[in-house]
Amino acid sequence: MSESAYREMWEKLDLDLAAHDGLLEVLGKFYGDIYLSQKGRLNGAEYLDFVLSEVHGLRIKELQDAKAQGKKVIGTFCVFVPEELSLAADAVQVGLCSGADAGKELAEEIVPRNTCALIKSFIGFKLAKLCPFTESCDMIVGETTCDGKKKAYETFGEHVDNMYVMEVPQRKEASDRELWKSEVLRFKDSLEELTGVEITAERLKEGIRIVNEKRRALQRLNALRAAVPTPISGRDVLLVNQISFYDDPVRFTENINKLCDEIEERIAASEGVVPEGTPRVMLSGCPMAVPNWKLPWLIESSGAVIVGEESCIGTRNSRDLVDESGETLEEMLDNIADRYMKIDCACFTPNDERPQNVESMARELDVDGVIQYALMFCQPYTHESIKLDRRLSEAEIPVLGIETDYSMEDAEQLKTRVEAFLEMM
Numbered sequence: 561m562s563e564s565a566y567r568e569m570w571e572k573l574d575l576d577l578a579a580h581d582g583l584l585e586v587l588g589k590f591y592g593d594i595y596l597s598q599k600g601r602l603n604g605a606e607y608l609d610f611v612l613s614e615v616h617g618l619r620i621k622e623l624q625d626a627k628a629q630g631k632k633v634i635g636t637f638c639v640f641v642p643e644e645l646s647l648a649a650d651a652v653q654v655g656l657c658s659g660a661d662a663g664k665e666l667a668e669e670i671v672p673r674n675t676c677a678l679i680k681s682f683i684g685f686k687l688a689k690l691c692p693f694t695e696s697c698d699m700i701v702g703e704t705t706c707d708g709k710k711k712a713y714e715t716f717g718e719h720v721d722n723m724y725v726m727e728v729p730q731r732k733e734a735s736d737r738e739l740w741k742s743e744v745l746r747f748k749d750s751l752e753e754l755t756g757v758e759i760t761a762e763r764l765k766e767g768i769r770i771v772n773e774k775r776r777a778l779q780r781l782n783a784l785r786a787a788v789p790t791p792i793s794g795r796d797v798l799l800v801n802q803i804s805f806y807d808d809p810v811r812f813t814e815n816i817n818k819l820c821d822e823i824e825e826r827i828a829a830s831e832g833v834v835p836e837g838t839p840r841v842m843l844s845g846c847p848m849a850v851p852n853w854k855l856p857w858l859i860e861s862s863g864a865v866i867v868g869e870e871s872c873i874g875t876r877n878s879r880d881l882v883d884e885s886g887e888t889l890e891e892m893l894d895n896i897a898d899r900y901m902k903i904d905c906a907c908f909t910p911n912d913e914r915p916q917n918v919e920s921m922a923r924e925l926d927v928d929g930v931i932q933y934a935l936m937f938c939q940p941y942t943h944e945s946i947k948l949d950r951r952l953s954e955a956e957i958p959v960l961g962i963e964t965d966y967s968m969e970d971a972e973q974l975k976t977r978v979e980a981f982l983e984m985m
């Protein structure tokens with residue numbers, strides 16, 4: 561599609577074209593510095609570069625084409641929203657922008673300043689008319705995870721059409737599971753009403769299969785990246801995880817499996833993207849939504865390699881599959897409810913699974929250290945970071961806690977701290 565056709569499309573979506581041009585320019589430069597400058601990238605990274613270069617272009621055109629065919633677009637902010645159901649209702653589910661501080665000042669007019677950068681980002685993108693994904697949505701699904709998000713959705717809902725909020729329980733008792741199952745059913749009914757498509761057992765089985773295949777491809781990638789020498793950079797794997805929320809799931813799975821085939825060849829030839837002996841670091845904590853690449857870039861440009869991300873844009877989203885043995889609609893809905901209840905988000909209390917998962921992941925990946933990442937003002941993850949710090953220290957796994965936001969103002973200071981940590985490891 562030509563540049564002028566894209567501009568026409570963005571104009572129809574009521575984007576602020578001048579501000580949007582500025583955003584794409586900054587993003588392009590940032591991507592060039594952080595991604596395209598890497599040496600020894602896999603050929604399969606071309607897929608990542610292409611998706612990113614067309615994230616506001618071709619992908620948006622695909623969404624518009626889907627809408628012209630009568631399909632609906634569902635926007636989400638959290639891994640609790642079951643994509644299996646959206647696919648079964650013949651809808652397209654996409655993650656919404658929340659990884660850059662564009663529009664921050666506008667966001668701070670309607671939410672407190674001491675709100676995390678992720679929340680300010682999705683509000684800022686909407687108010688500054690910068691996000692073609694948000695503008696393409698027929699329904700935007702929020703969720704009652706942390707307090708910041710649930711209050712922000714009240715205000716955000718005044719600025720978008722068709723805001724829908726799922727209630728996510730805060731504990732994991734039997735009654736919480738019951739509540740969550742009823743929310744899964746309510747979401748199913750709302751999707752059916754919006755799309756006019758009945759979610760049958762046959763349709764849901766296919767939705768479960770497609771999303772499981774996507775998660776299997778991510779699991780395969782996560783297993784392969786652990787090889788020594790490390791065959792793929794942490795930045796590229798983070799990008800794969802970020803793209804998993806935007807691209808068509810079938811196309812994504814196919815391309816990531818091809819990337820994994822190439823990684824297997826690299827492993828067989830004992831080739832790495834960094835020399836053997838490069839310090840291995842694991843990231844743990846808040847999700848890093850696109851284009852939040854600051855910390856991974858600082859870590860990897862300081863001489864380490866990231867071999868795992870324990871976050872929702874990482875293993876927390878791909879670790880568990882939906883049991884595919886269900887045959888009736890009821891069985892499948894139960895299996896979906898069970899799978900999502902395994903998510904160990906810091907919003908749960910108690911949340912004993914997460915420290916266990918972090919420690920065992922660090923051991924399995926044989927990391928030299930863990931960097932805990934929390935967005936400033938994120939209560940759930942900063943609280944858990946204190947406990948996790950203690951647990952990892954007791955297990956003699958070096959750990960560094962970083963609290964930051966999306967601005968680059970602290971980049972130098974963070975780099976100094978990361979370098980000191982790498983030396984200490």
Ligand code: SF4
Pocket residue numbers: 637638639640705706846847872903905906907
């Ligand atoms: S960290 Fe919690 S609230 Fe955020 S995406 Fe993950 S599950 Fe949702």
Ligand code: SF4
Pocket residue numbers: 676677678679706707708709846847935937938939940941
């Ligand atoms: S980063 Fe923390 S405060 Fe921000 S939305 Fe996620 S859980 Fe809430």
